[in-house]
Amino acid sequence: MAKSRLLITGGSGYVGSFAVRQLQDKYEILVIDNLLYGHRQAIPNTPLVELDLSNYNRLEAVIKDFKPKAAIHFAAYIQAGESVTNPAKYFLNNVGGSLNLLNALVAAKVKNIVFSSSAAVYGLPKKIPIPENSSLQPINPYGESKLMVEKMLKWYSQAYGLNYISLRYFNACGAEPDGSFGEDHRPETHIIPLLIRSVLENKIFTIFGSDYQTADGTCVRDYISVLDLAFVHQQALEALFEGQKNKVYNCGTGQGYSNLEIVKSLERVIKKPVRYNFGPRRPGDPDILVAGVEKIAKELNWKAVHSDIELVLSSAWKWHSTHPQGYSD
Ligand SMILES: NC(=O)c1ccc[n+]([C@@H]2O[C@H](COP(=O)([O-])OP(=O)(O)OC[C@H]3O[C@@H](n4cnc5c(N)ncnc54)[C@H](O)[C@@H]3O)[C@@H](O)[C@H]2O)c1
Missing domain, CATH: 3.90.25.10 (UDP-galactose 4-epimerase, domain 1)
Structure with missing residues (x-):
């Protein structure tokens, strides 16, 4: 039986490359990465399109051509400190890039997405351990950008039937x-x-x-191994394919x-x-x-x-x- 196809943005970065290795036996994978922060050597045998998410027309064409069953969206800038001094960079890429991706997925009729969110959405939590239903008050533009994408996903699922699981990673290691x-x-x-x-x-x-x-x-x-994080994407995809949808989970120990x-x-x-x-x-x-x-x-x-x-x-x-x-x- 042919493998289902999976589009992975940011798949040559740290967490994404471990997920690619975890998933490549089960799925036919295409990575999209601008290679600004990623490494080709991290996924030596995986097809990769060097592309920035800001290039909407090419993004839509690549996705329509590949016809994935689902996408995993790792691509983002990740430095919380830098986001405070340069919020434009973070909103443009993390929110703008994600918006392009969601629109391209809708245009290509892709129904499932797993999103790399972050513990940064909680800001200064009042309760430890932090439950998912804690108040969401990010203290930097990086965390805010992740929260904005979580919110976009909620509205896109309601309007366009794009089913999502957002995974709020703690410290990948x-x-x-x-x-x-x-x-x-x-x-x-x-x-x-x-x-x-x-x-x-x-x-x-x-x-x-x-x-x-x-x-x-x-x-x-909370230090969570990238090996564990890689596996949670497999579980999340299977859950989406079995009909679970529109969920948010913490990923930590x-x-x-x-x-x-x-x-x-x-x-x-x-x-x-x-x-x-x-x-x-x-x-x-x-x-x-x-x-x-x-x-x-x-x-x-x-x-x-x-x-x-x-x-x-x-x-x-x-x-x-x-x-x-x-x-x-
Ligand atoms: N590393 C952590 O501890 C941690 C914790 C919480 C959340 N996250 C989230 O997990 C995801 C992956 O983190 P990481 O540590 O692997 O980061 P990383 O920088 O190693 O990987 C991100 C990848 O995305 C690519 N990318 C960024 N913007 C892009 C764009 N516009 N177009 C195409 N490619 C683009 C980069 O080149 C890079 O390869 C990110 O979304 C991050 O916010 C990571």
């Missing part, structure tokens, strides 16, 4: 266990790659802030680790001390972000199984120590 593929954001803003690189380069790692309202004073986050605990866990993994100090807070960092995970466990039958923090760190260590410059493209 880790690499393939053998270190063959991993995280390569340029610039890098995530703690695990920054920490590992500072150790590999024999530098002192700076933890941002030590006076948060947490047990050890450093920020607490339900457990938080402080920045200091991440440093200490890395010391256990690499069996040597890590040199670190404390710097000032980074603006806009909530004290604690931990996902409520009951809804996704119950409705999508998904929970994290690859997100043990030492396994995650060990895979990331393998990736960075064997690819100190990341992908070569």
Whole structure:
């Protein structure tokens, strides 16, 4: 039997490339990516159209020609800090690009979409772990842009029958266990790659802030392995194909680790001390972000199984120590 076709935007980026590898046995995949932040080497054997979502006419033509059964929409700019100083960049790409994609999907009569949303839609949550029905008050344009797309999806489903599942990822992390593929954001803003690189380069790692309202004073986050995140897209697609629709789920482990605990866990993994100090807070960092995970466990039958923090760190260590410059493209 012919495989169903799947369009994946942003499929050469970090999370998208892991999803491509997870899904390529089951689906015939076409990736759309402008390669601005992605890497061809992350998905060496997957058909890719180098295209920016701002190019509506070509986007619609590619989708009409490929006729996918569903789309997974990873493509976005992701730096929350940059979004505060350059909101235009984020609204134009994350909202404008998504609007073009939704319109092209409707024009091509594609009925299903899985959207990469973010814990950033919650802003400063009042309740931890954060349930999906918490108030949505993003504190930066990046989070706002994700919330705007979630809202567009709601109206598009009502008007045009475009069924969606929005997945609010917490902190994506880790690499393939053998270190063959991993995280390569340029610039890098995530703690695990920054920490590992500072150790590999024999530098002192700076933890941002030590006076948060947490047990050890450093920020607490929910670290979800990219392997688990890749699999949740498979579950979400199957749920859409079985008739579930218009859902929003947190994707996390339900457990938080402080920045200091991440440093200490890395010391256990690499069996040597890590040199670190404390710097000032980074603006806009909530004290604690931990996902409520009951809804996704119950409705999508998904929970994290690859997100043990030492396994995650060990895979990331393998990736960075064997690819100190990341992908070569
Ligand atoms: N990494 C995380 O921890 C995290 C957490 C929450 C949500 N997310 C969301 O997950 C998605 C993937 O994140 P990531 O870490 O893999 O980011 P990434 O930057 O590695 O991947 C994004 C990809 O989208 C492409 N892209 C961006 N704008 C495009 C456009 N206009 N046209 C075509 N391609 C475009 C980039 O070139 C890149 O390959 C994003 O939507 C992000 O907001 C990520």
